[in-house]
Amino acid sequence: MTIFETPRFSLPLLAAGQAHKELFHNDALLLLDFLIHPVVQAVADDPQDLSPAAGQCWLIGPAAVAEWSGKDNQIAGWSDGGWHFIKPQETMKIMVIESKQSALYHDGNWRLIPAIDVPAGGAIVDIEARSTIDSILNALRITAILPQIP
Structure with missing residues (x-):
């Protein structure tokens, strides 16, 4: 974490005298939009298999490839500007639309909550x-x- 990010979700902060503040502000709002009620479409490994709409998110699986490579277990949110990534925090909960289940992040892994x-x-x-x-x-x-x- 740098001095210009929030400690939990690395949301960009503004700094005095910073140029193009609106870009950082808009990026923070976009990430908050993904986090306020976290819902993912499904678990996926390859973003090239998807046709995302702005605002849709996916849970990145354990065999991530392409621009998701190295981002296993993160939430990938799509916007008109491309992919944005959110590192999960302990006890974070999301809804997974495809499986109609909740998932809980615990000890470094997402666990689907059984019905x-x-x-x-x-x-x-x-x-x-x-x-x-x-x-x-x-x-x-x-x-x-x-x-x-x-």
């Missing part, structure tokens, strides 16, 4: 308990603690 199935079957069925469990799971999905299952 929890509603209770079904069994020799003895307790309707009230199942109704309560369903309500709890629904509340966790609404707050995006658990992924929404279609």
Whole structure:
């Protein structure tokens, strides 16, 4: 980190007497746009296989190539100016659209949070308990603690 970056996400800071401040300011806003509600399309290794639209992001996989080479586990966001990269922070959470799952960054790796199935079957069925469990799971999905299952 240099003196002109934020400590966590390396967002560019302005300096006194700095030329072209609007470029640094706009770059910081663009990165914040990707970070405020982090959603990625999917996990990918090769940006050449994609047709990104401005504002879309991907989670860079472990075998990254081309301009993503060396950026494994980072979030790549596309803008009209090209790719922007975000280094994840411990306990950072994102939504992965393709798999309809959340992912959590922990100990240097992204981990997909598995879906929890509603209770079904069994020799003895307790309707009230199942109704309560369903309500709890629904509340966790609404707050995006658990992924929404279609």
